[in-house]
Amino acid sequence: MTKLNETIARLFSQKTFQTVIRYLLMILFALLMFGLILLISGKDPLACYKDIFSSTLGSAYGFSEVIVSMIPMLLTALAVALPFKVGLINIGGEGQLFIGAAFATFGALTFSYLPIWLLLPIMALLGMLGGALWAFIPGYLKSIGLVNETITSLLLNSVAPKIVGFLILGFWHSPRDTVKTPNFVDAARLPTFFRTRIHLGLLIGLVLLVIFWYVMKYTRWGLEMRAIGSNPQAAKRNGIPLARYLVIVMCLGGAVAGLGGMVQVSGFYGTLFPNFSMSLGYMGFMICWLAGGDALGIVLMAFVVSVIYSGGNLLQLTQGLPYAVINILLAFTLFIVLARPNFFKGKRT
Amino acid sequence: MTLLPILGVLSSAIFSGTSLLYTTLGEVIDERAGIVNLGLEGVLLVSASSGFAVTYLSGNPYLGVLVSVLAGGLMNMILGYFIINRKSNQLASGLALMFFGFGLSALIGKPFVGQKIHSLTRYLFPGTKDLPLLYTSMFKFDILIFLVIPMAVFIWWLLYRTRWGLGLRAVGENADTAYASGRNPHMIRYQALFVGGMLVGLGAAHLSIAYTMNWTENMTAGRGFIAVALVIFSKWHPLRAIVGALVFSGAVAFQLLLQSSGVQVSSYLLDTIPYILTLIVLIAWGGNRRHSAPAMLGRVYQGSE
Numbered sequence A: 001m002t003k004l005n006e007t008i009a010r011l012f013s014q015k016t017f018q019t020v021i022r023y024l025l026m027i028l029f030a031l032l033m034f035g036l037i038l039l040i041s042g043k044d045p046l047a048c049y050k051d052i053f054s055s056t057l058g059s060a061y062g063f064s065e066v067i068v069s070m071i072p073m074l075l076t077a078l079a080v081a082l083p084f085k086v087g088l089i090n091i092g093g094e095g096q097l098f099i100g101a102a103f104a105t106f107g108a109l110t111f112s113y114l115p116i117w118l119l120l121p122i123m124a125l126l127g128m129l130g131g132a133l134w135a136f137i138p139g140y141l142k143s144i145g146l147v148n149e150t151i152t153s154l155l156l157n158s159v160a161p162k163i164v165g166f167l168i169l170g171f172w173h174s175p176r177d178t179v180k181t182p183n184f185v186d187a188a189r190l191p192t193f194f195r196t197r198i199h200l201g202l203l204i205g206l207v208l209l210v211i212f213w214y215v216m217k218y219t220r221w222g223l224e225m226r227a228i229g230s231n232p233q234a235a236k237r238n239g240i241p242l243a244r245y246l247v248i249v250m251c252l253g254g255a256v257a258g259l260g261g262m263v264q265v266s267g268f269y270g271t272l273f274p275n276f277s278m279s280l281g282y283m284g285f286m287i288c289w290l291a292g293g294d295a296l297g298i299v300l301m302a303f304v305v306s307v308i309y310s311g312g313n314l315l316q317l318t319q320g321l322p323y324a325v326i327n328i329l330l331a332f333t334l335f336i337v338l339a340r341p342n343f344f345k346g347k348r349t
Numbered sequence B: 001m002t003l004l005p006i007l008g009v010l011s012s013a014i015f016s017g018t019s020l021l022y023t024t025l026g027e028v029i030d031e032r033a034g035i036v037n038l039g040l041e042g043v044l045l046v047s048a049s050s051g052f053a054v055t056y057l058s059g060n061p062y063l064g065v066l067v068s069v070l071a072g073g074l075m076n077m078i079l080g081y082f083i084i085n086r087k088s089n090q091l092a093s094g095l096a097l098m099f100f101g102f103g104l105s106a107l108i109g110k111p112f113v114g115q116k117i118h119s120l121t122r123y124l125f126p127g128t129k130d131l132p133l134l135y136t137s138m139f140k141f142d143i144l145i146f147l148v149i150p151m152a153v154f155i156w157w158l159l160y161r162t163r164w165g166l167g168l169r170a171v172g173e174n175a176d177t178a179y180a181s182g183r184n185p186h187m188i189r190y191q192a193l194f195v196g197g198m199l200v201g202l203g204a205a206h207l208s209i210a211y212t213m214n215w216t217e218n219m220t221a222g223r224g225f226i227a228v229a230l231v232i233f234s235k236w237h238p239l240r241a242i243v244g245a246l247v248f249s250g251a252v253a254f255q256l257l258l259q260s261s262g263v264q265v266s267s268y269l270l271d272t273i274p275y276i277l278t279l280i281v282l283i284a285w286g287g288n289r290r291h292s293a294p295a296m297l298g299r300v301y302q303g304s305e
Helices: A002-013 A015-040 A045-056 A060-085 A093-110 A116-143 A149-172 A201-218 A220-230 A232-237 A242-269 A280-290 A295-319 A323-339 B003-032 B040-058 B061-085 B090-112 B133-139 B143-161 B163-173 B175-180 B185-211 B223-233 B238-260 B267-271 B273-285
Strands: B122-124 B140-142
Touching: A015 A045, A015 A323, A045 A060, A045 A295, A060 A093, A060 A201, A060 A220, A060 A242, A060 A280, A060 A295, A093 A116, A093 A149, A093 A242, A093 A280, A116 A149, A116 A242, A149 B223, A149 B267, A149 B273, A201 A220, A201 A242, A201 A295, A220 A232, A220 A242, A232 A242, A242 A280, A280 A295, A280 A323, A280 B090, A295 A323, A323 B061, A323 B090, B003 B040, B003 B133, B003 B143, B003 B163, B003 B185, B003 B223, B003 B238, B040 B061, B040 B090, B040 B185, B040 B223, B061 B090, B061 B185, B133 B140, B140 B143, B143 B163, B143 B185, B143 B238, B163 B175, B163 B185, B175 B185, B185 B223, B223 B238, B223 B273, B238 B267, B238 B273, B267 B273
Parallel strands: none
Antiparallel strands: B122 B140
C-alpha cells in the first residue's frame, strides 16, 4: 500500500505529468467560464459543448474541417515565429497575407492558360514575393534604425486590405459580382486529398515548420539568428551582419505569410474577396505567442484554435448564437494561457 | 457644386471624427503610461453594444452613455490584470481582448439588431439660428461633439499640468525610476487604463448612440486600429490628436465630396491616406529622440514588489 502511495507521489511530482494536468485544468477552466456565459444568455452549455465536440472531433468530416482551417494559421504563425528569433516583432502577418493573396491572384488570373505544374509554383512564388515586399518596408526601416517594426507592420496591416479591395473592384472582379474575382481555373487550385477539403497547403505548412525547426537547431544560420535574438550588440561585434539578417529574416517571415495568403485563395476559396482573411494574421500572432515560437507548439496551438473556430460554425446553426460568440471561448483560452496560472506551486513559471 | 453638399459632408465628417478623437485620446493615455492597447477594437464594440442596449431598454440615451463609459473602463481592467498583474505580453493580451470583444459584443447586441433608439438631443450650433432650415440641420450637434475639443484640452492639462499626469508619463518613460521616486507604477498603469477605457467608451457611445443610432455586429470596422495609428501620428500628444482626427475625417469628407461631384476616385485608395501619412510622419521623425514614443511603451514592468 505504501509502495502504491509512493508511486503515485512520484508520478505527481514528475514534471511532464504536472504540465499535462496543468494544461487540462486550464482548458477546463476556459470551458467553465464560457459555459457560465452560455448559461447567462439562456443556452444549455452541455448541449453547446456536445455540438462543438461532435462537429469537430466526433466525425471524420468534422476532423478534416478542423485540419483545413488550421492550414493558414500554421503559416501565419510561422511568419511571426521566424522574425521573433532575431528579436523582431512582426505583427504584420495580416497585411502580408493580403498582399501575398493579391499577388497569387494576379498570377492565377493572368497565366490561367498554363498547366497546373507550372501555374501553382508561379502563384506560390508570387505570393511569397508579395508578402516579402510588404515585410521589407518594416524590416528595412528597422535595420537602418529609423522606425520600430511593430508600429510599421501594424500600420501596413490596415493598408493591405484596402489595396486588395481596390484591385478587386477596379480590375479583377468577375462580370457578375463586383466584390470578388472570378473563380480560379482548376489549374490554379491546390490539389485536395481524401475527398475532403484538406489541400496541399497542409503539407507546405508542416514541411516549412520542420525546416524552420531544423535550421534553428542545427545550422549556422540558426545559431547566428539566436545570437542576434539574445544580444544584437554582441552578435554584431562578433561579425554577424546584423542589418542584413534583420531585413532578410523579416522578408522571409513576410514571404511565409504571403504564401499563407496564396494557400488560402488557391486551396480553400478558389477566389479572392476583400475580407477573406477573418483575422488570420492576428490569429497567427496569438498562436505563435502561445507556442513560444516553437514549431511543435505552433501545430498544437493552431489545432486547438481550429477546433474552437470550427465548433463555432455549428453553434451558430444549432443554438442560434451569432458566429462571433465563439470568439469568447477563444479569448478565454488565450486569457488563461496568458495568465499562466500554476496550480501546483505558489509562484509563476 | 453648391454649398449645401459641402456642408453636409463636413457635418458627417464631424460626426465620424468625434468618436475617433475620443478613442484616440483614450489610447494616448494608455500609451503614455507605457501600455499598447491593441484590444481597442474589442473595447469599442463592447462599449457600443452595451450602451446601445441600455439606451434601448431604458429609453434614456444619457444612461446609455454612462454604461458605455463604464464598460470601456472595465474592459481595460481585464487587460490591466493580464499585463500588470500577470506580466503577460502586451500585444498578445491586447489581441486576446480584441477577440473577447468581438464575441461579447455579438452576444450583448444580438437582441438589439435593427432596433431604433432615441438619440442624444442635438443642439443648434451657436450663431447659426437665423440660417434657412435646410442649413440649420447641418449645424445640429449633440453634447458629445461639443465636448470633444474641450476634452482633448482637458486631457492635455491632465497629462502635462498635474502631478498625476507627470507620474503617469514617468511610468511610461521609465517605470523603475518612477518607482524609485516613490510612485506605484502598477497603480498608475491601472488608473491610466481605466481613464483611457472610459474615453474609448465615450467614443463608442457616440458611434452607436449618437451617430449611427443602431447596432450591427462589428460596426466599428477597424476604428480601433485607426485610433492606434492616429496616436502615433499625433506623437502621443492629446492636442495633436485633434489634428490627427481632423486629417482622417477630412480624408473621409474629401472622398464623399469627390464622389458627389462625380469624380471617380477609389474610396479604397483614399482610405489608405491616414495610414500612409502616419508612415511618412514616422519616417520623417524617425531616429529623433524628441519625437519618439514613450520609452517603456509595450514593455512589461517586472517591478519590485
